[in-house]
Amino acid sequence: MMRRAQPWLGTLVDITADGDAQTITQAFAEVALVHRLMSFHDAASDISRLNRAAAGELLEVHPHTWQVLRLAAQIGELSQGLFNIACAPRLVDWHCLPRPDAADMPAYRPTQAVYQCEQEPLVRKLAAGWVDVGGIAKGYAVDLAVEALQRAGVVAGCVNAGGDLRCFGDRAWPVAVRDPRAPQRSGAQLELRNEALATSAAYFSARSHEGRQISALVDGRNGEPLVMANSASVRAPRCAIADALTKVVLASGDAQHAVLAGLQASAFII
Structure with a gap:
């Protein structure tokens, strides 16, 4: 087994695989592509372009961006708004995300659709608003890295992006989940075998802001910060699904939420 790590997506991405250095480098290239396409910080990214677009504008984005936006919309609908990537104005207001240069911040309206995925790779901006895919893109990048390793003939490996991870191959991978209170x-x-695991909690991002407790996690139904002392972990076939569903479980407090079974996922709360 070879193990390498690189900083991407605001975290450390760790790849362990039964492959050579070139193959692992190709997997990291997939992670780097997601970083470039879907960054809220980079003015040239697809996400920044969508955020700058006027209502009614039709944009062509990279197929990976389109896939992430479509999956985010699907999980948002299935969860009845618990998962909502249009919460970016809240995160900017709380200084969890940087405010785009020379931009007037749109109001956050939880029930308002900001975009619509049309025929791939087209996305229509429906209303003023900002999206941030930080709650799903990391998992999607993990999936792409795993697929790159598998295409190269790697028979076993694990890709871990700051605790969002996916393992494959004929072996069990031991995983420890943090105690959210310590x-x-x-x-x-x-132990994981041919599956993904993601965890969300506020223990690293929670802080006081203008007299109230906030975090980098948002309840998509009402825009309120998630500051509870619990963590939510989700197991699923794909890491993008596990990543997004952790927010659904954390916001609802329901490890048996109905959306899990439909996506072949299970969850636990600590």
Whole structure:
């Protein structure tokens, strides 16, 4: 097994695989592509272009961006708005995301659709608003890296992007999940085999802002910050699905939420 790590997507991406250095480099290239296409910070990214677009404008985006936007919309609909990537104005207001240069911040309206995916790779901006795919794109990048390894003939490996991970091959991979009340300790230990796991919690991002507690996690139904002491972990076939569903479970407090079964996922709360 070879193990390499690189900083991408605001975290450290760790790849362990039964392959050579060139193959792992190709997997990292997929992660780097997602970083470039879907960054809220980069004015040239597809996400920034969508955020700058006027209502009614039709944009052509990269197929990967289109896939992430479509999946985000699907999970938002299935979860009845618990997952909502249009929460970016809240995160900018709380200084969790940088404010785009020379831009008037749109109001956050939880029930308002900001975009619509049309025929791939076209996206229509429906209303003023900003989206941030930080709650799903990391998992999607993990999936792309795994697929790159598999295309190259790698038979076993694990891609871990800051705790959002996916393993494949004929072996079990031991994983420790942090205790949200004492993140330096393990709160649960499990084994993964040909599946993904993602965890969300506020223990690193929670802080006081203008007299209230906020975090980098938002309840998509009402725009309120998620600052509870729990963590939510989701197991699923794909990491993008697990990544997004952690926010649904954390916001609802329901590890048996109806949306899980339909996406072949399961969850636990610590």
